Amino acid sequence: MARLLSDAVSLTESQRLVRSSVRDVCSDFDREYWRRRAAEGEYPHEFVDALADHGWMGILVPEEYGGAGMGTQETVVMMEEIAANGGGFSAAQAIHGGVYNTVPIVEYASEELKDELLPRVADGETSIQAFGLTEPNAGSNATAIETRAEHDGDEYVINGQKVWTSRVDVSDYIVLVARTTPLEDVEKRTRGISMFLVDLAAAHEQGALEMEAIPKSASEFVHSFELWFDDLRVPAANLIGVEGEGFSQVLDGLNEERLVIAAECLGLGRLALDRAVEYANDRHVFDRSIGSNQAIQHPLAEAYARLQAAKQLTYNAAARAASDEEVDLGAYANAAKFLAADAAYEAADAAVQTHGGFGVATEYDVERYFREARLTRLVPITQELALNYLGENVLGLPRSY
Ligand SMILES: Cc1cc2nc3c(=O)[nH]c(=O)nc-3n(C[C@H](O)[C@H](O)[C@H](O)COP(=O)(O)OP(=O)(O)OC[C@H]3O[C@@H](n4cnc5c(N)ncnc54)[C@H](O)[C@@H]3O)c2cc1C
Incomplete structure (x- = not known):
């Protein structure tokens, strides 16, 4: 069955290579490994290091900076396999930021920053795992962010609060999105937002960053935080791209990333279905x-x-x-994410039901898959917002937000 789903589409030569190589890395991490990570709430460092050793953290980093120079087609395979081979959506989430935060650096950062960072990211020495956009008053409505960055000589001074920022505890840097012009002073709400690369060790040294983990019910080994920035000083050279244009930089590449999230959901669904079929064959009740x-x-x-x-x-x-x-990639990406998250949820729900009472026993894993599948309907974009996109931009219906 797993073979059927994993072979559901014809793959290019390079997709096949990615699949076998990533499967090979994943095969060293069995169910017990993931079960322990979940029980102890510990980030899967060994797994991430193994992927990094094989160069996979640099899948989207161009070859001239030491990366694999691959694209979305290969990344969907990599992330689906990571989720499908035992780690689930959480395993994919453990590395998703590290892979995707290289994209704005590649596209918009200065040559100095690229030369300094990208080769180190590609060989796993440095991680840019964290991305800070969401705030207490700005989730789906991302342009409502209130965190301010004010230019001061050759630095920016950052004040504000973020919420749900994941992997800050295991990252060297965070890509931080802040307002450089207040909302009331911009013509369009998408303007006046900028993107910064923040060195987390330097932020802690300055005493300008406080963080508190958010207790949550899914993805227990990938931690998310509430962050407070208090007069954090960031070198102006760490501005990524153009001041005030950070929001369009965030949107750039978003659809391709959304396809990869869909692939992570698919991997989780495959995993849940695999486990359910295994149990459905093994478990005998009423002598069959x-x-x-x-x-x-x-x-x-x-x-x-x-x-x-x-x-x-x-x-x-x-x-x-x-x-x-x-091609209108937004139409595909939003539909794919919506359908894949729902398909994963239904697969995980069916897997729990198939296991009867053991569906909620941690030793069978499916309850973890179910909690993760529920999460996929919320992040990184909710199902409603994906439908809003389709309603407005594909069907031509009035904007509802
Ligand atoms: C585990 C986890 C990890 C995360 N990691 C990160 C991270 O690393 N970095 C980061 O920046 N963010 C992160 N997030 C935040 C995530 O992107 C947001 O939670 C998500 O965008 C939704 O925002 P919100 O929670 O504020 O919901 P809200 O915007 O408050 O929405 C609440 C509900 O109302 C619905 N809704 C709101 N407006 C409309 C509308 N116009 N039409 C229809 N429905 C509507 C939403 O769909 C949702 O169901 C993470 C979240 C979680 C749970």
């Missing part, structure tokens, strides 16, 4: 395997069909993104 009951079989078959459909859309869109074709 529970999988011979259609009440058990059909939800699993339905989950398979939904995952299969979402996978076709995701991989097709990734292929079109890599082509020269003019």
Whole structure:
């Protein structure tokens, strides 16, 4: 079954290479490893280091900076495999930032910053795992951010608060988004926002950063924080791109990243379905395997069909993104993320039901997959906001926000 889903689409030569190499790394980390990480709430350092040793943290870093120079087509494979091979959505989340935060650096940072950072990220020496956009008063409505960065000589001084910032505890840098011009002074709310690279050790040394972990019910080994910045001084050279244009820089590449998130959901769904089929065959009740009951079989078959459909859309869109074709990637990416998250949720729910009472026992893992699948409907964009995009930009309906 897993083979069927993993072979659901035809892969390019380089996608096949990525798949076998990433599977190989993942095979050293068994179910027990992930179970322990979840029970202890400990970041999977060994797993991330193994991926970094094989160069995978630099998958999107151009070859001239020592990276693999690959694109979305290869990254969807890598992240789906990471999720599908036991680690689930959380394993993908453990490295997602480290992979994707290189994108604005590659596209917009100064040559000095690129030369200094990218080779070190590509060989796993340095990590840029954290991305700080969301604030207590600005989640879905991201342009409402209130964190301020004020230019002061050759520095910026940053004050404000972020929430839900993930992996700050395991990162050397954070890509921080702040307002350089107050909302009331800009023509368009997307203007006046800038992006900074912040050295976290330097921020702590200045005593300008406080952080507090947010207790949560999913992804227990990837921690998210509330952050407070108090007169944090950042060198002006650490501005990424153009002052005031940070929001369009955030949006740039977002659709391709969203396809990768969809692939992570697909990997989680595959994993849940695998476990459910295994249990459905093994468990005997009334002298026959529970999988011979259609009440058990059909939800699993339905989950398979939904995952299969979402996978076709995701991989097709990734292929079109890599082509020269003019394509409305936003339409594909938002639909793919929406469908993949729902498909993962239904697969995980069916996996729990298949396990009967053991569906909530941690030793069978499916309760963890279920909690993670629930999370995929909230992050990095909620299902409602993905539908808002389709309603407004694809169907031409009035903007609702
Ligand atoms: C585990 C986790 C990790 C995260 N990691 C990061 C991170 O590393 N960096 C970062 O910047 N952020 C991170 N986030 C934040 C995440 O991106 C936000 O939670 C998400 O964008 C939703 O914002 P919100 O929670 O403020 O919800 P809100 O914006 O308050 O929305 C609440 C509800 O209202 C709905 N809603 C709001 N407006 C509309 C509308 N116009 N139409 C229809 N429905 C609407 C939403 O869909 C949602 O269901 C993380 C969140 C979680 C849970």
